[in-house]
Amino acid sequence: MRRSRRLLITGGSGFIGANFVHHWHRQYPDDLIVVLDALTYAGNRANLADLDTEPTFRFVPGNICDADLITQLFETEQIDTAVHFAAESHVDRSILGPSVFVQTNVVGTFTLLEAFRQHWENQDKPEAFRFLHVSTDEVFGSLRPNQPAFSETTPYAPNSPYSASKAGSDHLVRAYFHTYGLPTLITNCSNNYGPYQFPEKLIPLMCVNTLLGKPLPVYGDGQNIRDWLHVEDHCRAIAIVLEQASPGETYNIGGDNQVKNIDIVEQLCDLMDTLVEQLPVQPARNLITFVTDRPGHDRRYAMNIEKIQRHFGWSPQYDFATGLKQTVEWYLSHQTWWQPLLSPQYQTFYKALYGL
Ligand code: NAD
Ligand code: DAU
Numbered sequence: 001m002r003r004s005r006r007l008l009i010t011g012g013s014g015f016i017g018a019n020f021v022h023h024w025h026r027q028y029p030d031d032l033i034v035v036l037d038a039l040t041y042a043g044n045r046a047n048l049a050d051l052d053t054e055p056t057f058r059f060v061p062g063n064i065c066d067a068d069l070i071t072q073l074f075e076t077e078q079i080d081t082a083v084h085f086a087a088e089s090h091v092d093r094s095i096l097g098p099s100v101f102v103q104t105n106v107v108g109t110f111t112l113l114e115a116f117r118q119h120w121e122n123q124d125k126p127e128a129f130r131f132l133h134v135s136t137d138e139v140f141g142s143l144r145p146n147q148p149a150f151s152e153t154t155p156y157a158p159n160s161p162y163s164a165s166k167a168g169s170d171h172l173v174r175a176y177f178h179t180y181g182l183p184t185l186i187t188n189c190s191n192n193y194g195p196y197q198f199p200e201k202l203i204p205l206m207c208v209n210t211l212l213g214k215p216l217p218v219y220g221d222g223q224n225i226r227d228w229l230h231v232e233d234h235c236r237a238i239a240i241v242l243e244q245a246s247p248g249e250t251y252n253i254g255g256d257n258q259v260k261n262i263d264i265v266e267q268l269c270d271l272m273d274t275l276v277e278q279l280p281v282q283p284a285r286n287l288i289t290f291v292t293d294r295p296g297h298d299r300r301y302a303m304n305i306e307k308i309q310r311h312f313g314w315s316p317q318y319d320f321a322t323g324l325k326q327t328v329e330w331y332l333s334h335q336t337w338w339q340p341l342l343s344p345q346y347q348t349f350y351k352a353l354y355g356l
Contacts (some may be wrong), residue, residue: 002243003128005033010064010112011086013037015197016134016231018047020085025051032056034077036070038063041345042089042198046337064108071171074119082116082131084109085098087169090200091138091162092353095295098161105165105171109133113176120182132175132185132242137227137254138163139188142298149227149302150188152250159296163304173196174250183247187238190254190303191322194231195330199338200349202226207331208338210272210287212282217354220293222262225300227323229255230318230327240312248294254303255316262288264324271328291354 007024011017012035021033033051037043039061051057060075062069064086073079088094088101113150115129116277120129129197137165140150141157156171158164176182191202199208206216269284281287318326332337 002234004028004031005081006034006077006079007081007083008034008036008073008077009083009085010036010085011043013039013043013045013047013059014085014089015042015194016192016234017085018196019194019231020046020083020235020238021048021051023232024239025054025057025065027239029054030056032077034059034060034073036060036062036064036073037086037315040088044196044198044341047196048348060221064112065103067111067159069223070112070115071118074115080126081242082112082127083134083238084112084132085134088162090198091160092200092294093349094160094162096349096352101161101165102168105162108169109169110172110297112193113182114171117176117182119181125181129183130185130242130247131173131176131182132238133169134238135170135186135188136166137161137188137190137252137301137303138298139167139170143300144304145300147305149254150252151304152188152252152307159298171182177248185241185245185247186250187241188250188252188303189234189237190227190229190301192229192231192234194327196337197231199341200346202261202264203268204326204331204338205326206268207272208342210269210278210279210284211332211335214287215289215354216263216265216269216284216287217289217291218262219291220297222260222265222290224261224297225302226261227254227302228259228264228320229253229258229316230323233316233318237308237314241308244312251308251311252303252305253308254305255320256303256305258300258302259320263300267321267324268328269314271325275328275332280306282333
């Protein structure tokens, strides 16, 4: 019989975290879920509001750098499982202001690890405890056109302050397993898309700008490649790794789905033309605007997902055309979700970035 868990989920009000909280609660409604989230610009309390009346759900506003708060939560809620999503996650923001990336992604992960280690040791190192760290394919750097996809043994070569801070946090997690035997797991995933993604990332930004009749900024020549995975497939993979993997393991997760940025933007424009009766600018492709490239822009990411397939039989279930259409429809039917996010601070960031 499955052992129930008491989870602390950091960053559960963000994009992937909120999808994961819903996924886990659907699958294991009797498990306790405590979400710890600082509600930065990327965290949205509304993402989990539907769970507020559930007896097995609690939301705690707070920062992963607050050691006292975390220690107290681990003890009072008798947490046995930490799933760590909280991070500064946007590459462009890390170029404009790297400091908070080091603070949250490196210092915050360290603070969480250290509190979890003390809690685990105080309980005489229970075998069932787990610390799952959610990371990214960007730690591996950039691929040339004919290079093989990243595997779990590819050397780290991060190129942005964001990916360097995530690489630093991965190394700390690895060190806590090797040094203290802390039962950790790391997942490195490719680009996610789907509901609840903040409209600064490629797909939701293009949806929102098309609806507003604003330019669609494509960086450089638009030929950069990402490996896109639907967020629900990512959440399913994390849940499987958490339940089944041995401590100390790392798993690559990806969509086996390499697409050029310009192809995504064009597909998205065509979907918008079909789904929306009257757009401010039609055809939407007329909004595509090539802009100055992102500094240090990684050319290509691709994930080799053989290990997770072989160990657990996990594979992506969404095909990209279906997932993209579902995502566009979600942004069309959830305008009250994204409109309040376009705050004056958002406009300032957007102007600093694109000058548009
Ligand atoms: P997001 O930016 O949408 O959400 C981050 C969440 O963390 C927000 O709710 C925010 O309020 C919270 N947070 C930020 N700083 C915090 C702090 N100091 N203390 C507590 N909470 C804090 O991010 P996302 O896209 O959902 O990514 C989640 C995780 O998955 C990140 O660790 C990211 O590196 C990783 N990841 C993301 C992708 C992707 O495509 N989005 C792919 C692979 C891995
Ligand atoms: O690969 C996983 C990573 O994917 C995660 O670790 C990050 O948290 C997540 O933000 C994402 O990083 P990217 O930089 O790949 O995602 P983004 O959506 O910002 O950009 C995707 C591609 O589209 C990238 O090549 C840059 C390009 N782009 C992006 C934006 C926002 C544009 O051309 N125009 C844009 O306006």
